[in-house]
Amino acid sequence: MSLDGKVAIVTGSGRGLGLAYARELARQGAAVVVNDVDASVADEAVAVITADGGRAVAVVAPVGSTETAQALVAAAVENFGGLDILVTNAGVLRDKSLLKMTDEDFDLVINVHLRGTFTCVREAYAYFKEHHVAGRIITIGSPTGQRGNFGQTNYAAAKAGIVGMVRTWAMEMKKAGVTANAVIPVAATAMTKTVPYFAAAVEADERGEAMPDFFRKDLGFGTAEDVAGLVAFLASEEAAGITGQAIGVGGDRLQLWSHPEAVATQYRDGGWSYADLASAFPFAGQQQGVGEKFPPLPEDLQPQTASN
Numbered sequence: 001m002s003l004d005g006k007v008a009i010v011t012g013s014g015r016g017l018g019l020a021y022a023r024e025l026a027r028q029g030a031a032v033v034v035n036d037v038d039a040s041v042a043d044e045a046v047a048v049i050t051a052d053g054g055r056a057v058a059v060v061a062p063v064g065s066t067e068t069a070q071a072l073v074a075a076a077v078e079n080f081g082g083l084d085i086l087v088t089n090a091g092v093l094r095d096k097s098l099l100k101m102t103d104e105d106f107d108l109v110i111n112v113h114l115r116g117t118f119t120c121v122r123e124a125y126a127y128f129k130e131h132h133v134a135g136r137i138i139t140i141g142s143p144t145g146q147r148g149n150f151g152q153t154n155y156a157a158a159k160a161g162i163v164g165m166v167r168t169w170a171m172e173m174k175k176a177g178v179t180a181n182a183v184i185p186v187a188a189t190a191m192t193k194t195v196p197y198f199a200a201a202v203e204a205d206e207r208g209e210a211m212p213d214f215f216r217k218d219l220g221f222g223t224a225e226d227v228a229g230l231v232a233f234l235a236s237e238e239a240a241g242i243t244g245q246a247i248g249v250g251g252d253r254l255q256l257w258s259h260p261e262a263v264a265t266q267y268r269d270g271g272w273s274y275a276d277l278a279s280a281f282p283f284a285g286q287q288q289g290v291g292e293k294f295p296p297l298p299e300d301l302q303p304q305t306a307s308n
Contacts, residue, residue, distance in 0.1 A: 002236045004029035007080040009072050011063045011120060012090030014041035016189055017140070019048070020224035021087050021231045026054025028232050031080040033072055034058045035090065055080070063090035063116035069123035082131065085235040086124040087138045088117040088162075095151045106154045113158035118165065125169075125178060134177035136235045139166055141182040141246060146257060148290045163246050167259065170244025179243035181234050184257060185227040186220050186250025196303040197294060211251065214298055220253030230254070263288065 003025060013022040014036030022032045026049045034049070034056050036042040042058035049056040057079045061068040076083040091113045094105035117139055128135035144152050145159025162182060169180035188205050192198045201215040205223055215221040230249045233239055248255035266282040297303075 002028050002238070003085075003232065006030040006084040006235070007033075007076050007082050008085035008087065008235065009033040009035070009076055009083065009120070009124070010087040010089055011035045011072070011116065013087075014038060014045045017185060017187060017224045017227060018087075018089040019045050020228040021089060022056065023049055023052060023054070024225070024228035024232045025085065025087075025235060026052060026056060028236070030085060030235070031055040032057075033075045033079070035063065035072060036060060037062050062112070063088075063120065064111040066119050066123070068116075069119040072120060073123045073127055077127075082133070083124060083127050083135065084133060085136045085138070086120060087140070087231060087235075088120050089140045090116055091140070091158075093152075094154060097151050098153055101153055109154035110158050113155070114161045117162050121165070121169065121180070125173060125176075128173075128178050129176050134240070135179075136239070137166075137169065137173070137178065137180040138231055138234050139163075139180070139182045141184045143184060143186060143248070143292055146184060146246070147292055149292065166246070167244050174243070177240075179234070179239065181239075181243060182246045183227065183230055183234070184246055184248035184255070185224075186248065186253075187222055187224050187227050189224075192221075197297060199303040200297075200301040212301055214301055216251030217253070218295060220248070220250040220255070222251030226251055 006029065008025045008030045010018055010022040010032060012018040013034045022034055022045065026032050032049060032054065034042055034045045037060065039060045042060050046056045046058050057075055059072050059075045061071055073083055092109060094109050096105055121137055124135065124137065139162050141163050142159040144156045145163060148156050166180045166182045173180055188202050193202050201211040201221060204211050211222060227249050230247060234242065246257040248257055264283055264286050268276060
């Protein structure tokens with residue numbers, strides 16, 4: 001197996017996407033430190049991985065603080081003798097439109113997603129450097145961080161920030177042979193279960209059936225397991241030359257996201273005054289769109305209502 005002898009930490013891996021990542025890393029041979037805030041959920045995840053034939057231990061703690069990051073790395077070293085891979089998946093949602101979002105809503109999401117990624121990566125990288133490990137950092141982004149989404153000021157800021165940190169870390173970690181990448185998953189989660197647009201896909205998945213091709217192919221939307229393969233690949237030696245990237249995956253689709261680049265450029269001798277811009281803004285009609293634009297659902301995949 002490709003990850004034989006490796007040791008991984010996966011934050012927020014008690015259930016959902018995080019558990020899928022942890023299970024796939026274990027299937028590929030890695031020992032895994034599972035993390036969740038609920039002890040029973042964490043213990044169940046360890047039991048599932050063990051039943052699969054893998055090795056795992058749990059650290060029950062909320063991600064965000066330096067103390068939790070230290071505890072995660074310590075658990076990897078004490079239980080499995082080292083650390084090679086970090087997957088920062090832990091997150092929470094507090095969705096509200098701007099005027100309804102409280103300081104607490106904003107701070108909690110930023111603390112878990114953004115600060116939690118920062119503290120865990122800092123701790124893992126310190127271990128990698130000290131012990132000369134060509135480690136793998138795999139962070140989890142979101143389409144919301146790439147494009148924005150209504151009601152997710154906090155989440156969008158955190159996920160965009162994670163990708164920004166990854167680009168910086170790729171430069172800082174290059175000499176040490178450590179890679180840092182962001183995975184942008186598009187998959188069925190507890191959140192998408194509540195969105196009528198995805199109902200036919202989620203219902204098929206819950207019945208143990210393949211999602212309709214419209215979701216898997218046209219939309220690039222799939223299961224947690226569809227994302228896990230990319231996470232395991234980026235953790236492997238085969239991905240040693242891949243760093244600083246944001247890679248999207250969902251259903252049957254794999255995407256490489258571009259770094260932000262200027263899409264149009266104009267010059268004017270002497271610069272751009274208010275009067276110049278007011279008289280003729282040079283980029284009129286060229287503004288970039290925001291938010292995800294989903295194609296219309298085919299008739300046979302429309303969510304069922306009481307009337308039909």
